[in-house]
Amino acid sequence: MSSLIKLGASNMITADSDEPLHVFDLPQIYMKPTGTELIQTLDLVTIKPRSFASSAHDPAKGRAVDPTGLTRYLTSIIASPLSWLETDExxxxxxxxxxxxxxxxxGRTAMPAMSRVFAIPTSWGEEFTLTLHEPSLTSDNLGMKTWVSSYLLSKRLHSLLDTTPPQLVPSTSTTPTPNRTLKALELGAGTGLVGLSFAALRGKSAKIHLTDLPPIVPNLAHNAALNIELLTKTxxxxxxxxxxxxxxxATPPTPEEQYDLILAADPLYSPDHPQLLVDTIAVWLSRGLDAxxxxxxxxxxAYLPQIRELRERMMNLGLAVVEEGEETGYDDWETAEGGAVAVRCWWSVWGWSEKLR
Ligand SMILES: C[S@@+](CC[C@H](N)C(=O)[O-])C[C@H]1O[C@@H](n2cnc3c(N)ncnc32)[C@H](O)[C@@H]1O
Structure with a gap:
């Protein structure tokens, strides 16, 4: 779509100007603007999903719009019969x-369903893309959205797991050394970005089971199917x-049913979660040397106490941090004021403490 909006005979708004647009710069309903003018205006005031780019500046973003009065402006369009336009369509x-x-x-909760594409780097210098479907988000179904820490972790996986094509042989001291197929489990997988990234990076040297609550799993399965071409190739x-x-x-898993690797991104948002998550890890994590x-x-x-509690519970279970760090990502939705929300995240790799010595 063109980045120019024609306003009457002489007014042109360009999408690249530094000046924020004011609502009075936009075509007003009482002036009976053409359909094209209205469509272009509505395109210009879109709050676009950020690409989770690791910078507050998103070069793909168009011209800033002063939000003052914009809600009333949009409502005036919805309330208008638009009777001067040619067609119902x-x-x-x-x-x-x-x-x-x-x-x-x-806010994001009112957004319609969408598909998004994520670029994931590999240790061999290429990147692959995953397409994920995100249904409309409701407050009790947080797994329908892809959260920023899962994107950060997906981009970090190749260095944590040291993958190399085509044999995909991992070799770091911080990660399992599979001379067999690595069995991985993702907890609270949501839309599946971390687990699917892991699968594409590790290819045939790993099997991963992506899990979540019942309402989330159909979309998770749909996302695995959406990326079948990439997953088949690897x-x-x-x-x-x-x-x-x-x-x-019902019955505790046998050692063969346990997993060498457990992945989880953004799993804590209730006071119960640290205990539930660590108890689940206790059940499903292999007692093997490289787990x-x-x-x-x-x-x-609001959840800093939960992070502290998680650390304590992991250590009480006998796990120790092998490697950890902090990094900043940007939330994928701008605020209505146009600013990206910086989010500080903590990543960590854990192993059985007595087996680390
Ligand atoms: C904030 S979302 C993160 C989703 C995904 N990992 C991401 O980062 O995009 C938290 C996830 O934990 C899941 N979850 C919450 N409580 C759970 C439970 N008791 N058992 C399993 N999953 C749970 C939610 O359904 C949701 O998918």
């Missing part, structure tokens, strides 16, 4: 676009299923 398209712009300004084995941390397995847990989570103010 055009009127519908404009009302839909105005409603979508209003939703964006109501010969990765991916399965999905329900694993609720609050439900103990590892890889975690990444944001330092959200």
């Amino acid at each position: 055009l009127r519908e398209a404009i009302w839909d676009a105005a409603a979508a712009r209003l939703s964006e300004r109501s 010969a990765a084995t991916v399965t999905t299923g329900v694993l609720d941390w609050s439900v103990a397995p 590892r847990v890889v975690l990444e989570m944001p330092f959200r103010d």
